[in-house]
Amino acid sequence: MDIKFLQSLILPAPTKIAMIIMDGLGGLPLEPCGKTELETACTPHLDALAARSALGLTVPVGPGISPGSGPGHLAIFGYDPLQYEIGRGVLEALGVDFDLGPQDIAARGNFCTVDEASLLIDRRAGRISTGASKELAELLRTIKIEGVETFVETVKEHRFAFIMRGPGLGDALTETDPQKIGVPVLPVCALKPDSEQTARLVNQFIEQARRLLADMHPANMILLRGFSRYPEIPKYQELFGLQAAAIALHGMYRGVAKLVGMQALKVEGDALDDEFTALERHWNDFDFFYLHVKKTDTAGEDGDFMRKVQAIEEVDALMPRLLALKPDVVIVSGDHSSPAVLKSHSWHPVPTLLYSRYVRADGIAEFGERACARGSLGVLPAKDIMPIALANAQRIAKYSA
């Protein structure tokens, strides 16, 4: 079902939808046939809500695909993540909260090491410290290219975001990272005529960087990849008629939410309950709230099963504050799975709960992977959750007679 078809049926309604995304929520047991992180967690509030909800397992991108946070979020936000792509450079810029303009070109940058013959010998410059990386970024900021502005924003260790701003830039550019060592760093080439001038400007930047960094071994060169521009994604307001707010502590999630037209709310503090405080404070101002929980994913990627269990329990303890606001529709899900035993994002479908007054409740008083596998939503594409939520919020008109 195309998102434009859905758009044609959207109705206004005075209802509110809250979407709680526990990053990397889905898990795996430590021992085969044991319990997952979510099944292990003591979650009385989520279990009680599950009993009044429809449950299912969402597939963010496709069977067997382990999604990054960008496509994982686009999917649960209602978009086909293979139709609407967010470039690597854009994700990197969003991740450092850079205020990317619609015409800017962004790339993911690495400091790297080249030898005397200019051959690449370390694609990550020995993973220099973030502090050292910041000093080098200052150096790169002294580069001037005529007719455009450039920005270098440190991400972590050897990683930075590179942004070029100016008129008529194109993002159809090849990468400079040859993805192997012992060969020269590649120049940027234009893949389309409209990007030829941009390629020349980026290559000028790279040459100046090479000269400035010459004595900064091991970080004596840079690599740029994932050149991309702000993607054209229909916004929540025009698409769903929703005034939507995003509550997230990390730039990348605020950034992806802003891409789809959500307003990123200010959170006072950096704890999960500060996010719930922001939710309460702005409850009357929006129709839709996305609240992002980071710790579940961090613990999963660190391989820390019990820390992930605790992160889930922390969310559970805060659920009464959400429910006290009497949302018409509540979605609790994740953008992908991050099982501690895999220490990474994974392809496993994500446990998902959808509550409303008009949901056909499964009567399963447990929120967990196997409970969700028995739920009436079945195993479904993550992008199908938003249409179902909108229907439950009585925001979709009947189709045809």
Place this chain on the structure above:
Amino acid sequence: MDIKFLQSLILPAPTKIAMIIMDGLGGLPLEPCGKTELETACTPHLDALAARSALGLTVPVGPGISPGSGPGHLAIFGYDPLQYEIGRGVLEALGVDFDLGPQDIAARGNFCTVDEASLLIDRRAGRISTGASKELAELLRTIKIEGVETFVETVKEHRFAFIMRGPGLGDALTETDPQKIGVPVLPVCALKPDSEQTARLVNQFIEQARRLLADMHPANMILLRGFSRYPEIPKYQELFGLQAAAIALHGMYRGVAKLVGMQALKVEGDALDDEFTALERHWNDFDFFYLHVKKTDTAGEDGDFMRKVQAIEEVDALMPRLLALKPDVVIVSGDHSSPAVLKSHSWHPVPTLLYSRYVRADGIAEFGERACARGSLGVLPAKDIMPIALANAQRIAKYSA
């Protein structure tokens, strides 16, 4: 899976398929976590059949979409309802059992009220009585337009079907209903060159109607919308090799069935058991039978939970008469959900039962929403039911070697 691919594998077989469609079958509990209409109904025969069947929940159009009867039926008949659309005018003409020809143009008509300045002041002419509407239709039938025939068929109250018949007509026409009051009624405009002559003819009809109705306040003008033509839908005979019969008491359902090539059988009487009598009488003449039950939807739309329960029980009581005919495949489903608590069509997936000698029975001895959610058909598009039914009827050849 494209329907044409399925067509390429169709085999002849001496088997019979019966499809019982309870309109708006899917429901919701009156109180959260209570029982739905179907779960409340005492249905010993359906429950016994369920035990020997595969169960599932069908999604007629897409997640979150509440379908009208047209797309709901096309889906359960095996067609993608977003690929094969039935125009509003065609549905209106079918609804009054009008024998629409393939070249006819049909529209939905309303009597409406305009003021002395010809501005629209009531889009429904105060919902005049059906009797008054019929008299005005007689008046409109006196209109003569050179080169074409026109038909005006009263539907109910202010509503009528308008049909124009003649050579070379086009249906790419705008609507005359401005959808708001205080503005003039719009003229019909052609959206494509092949509809320009038709637009002129329809505008002539409207002008004559305006003059004839001038003194008939409040019904002193007409509105026309949903201009459409008989859609090109591959027929059951060519597509599935089925001689198919439709048993329905209402014109619209007979009409949609005729669109896909079914023969609408004459039903003597207007009760549900008269429909089963027609089924028995014609059992030897067809391979496929569609039997439509209207009361479930009417009760749901009226918000009458118990009347819907009774309508389901009435079907259950008649099931032995169907089963005595020894159909090879039985489908019991709906074209959409119509929960009494919503008093309308809804987006909820539809409980569906598929019985045959060769089905992998789930052994769930209950026909209800939550029972079907546990069934082995899973949550599936409604259009997938027909291929599975045809396979169970041994009417689909092996694909490739």
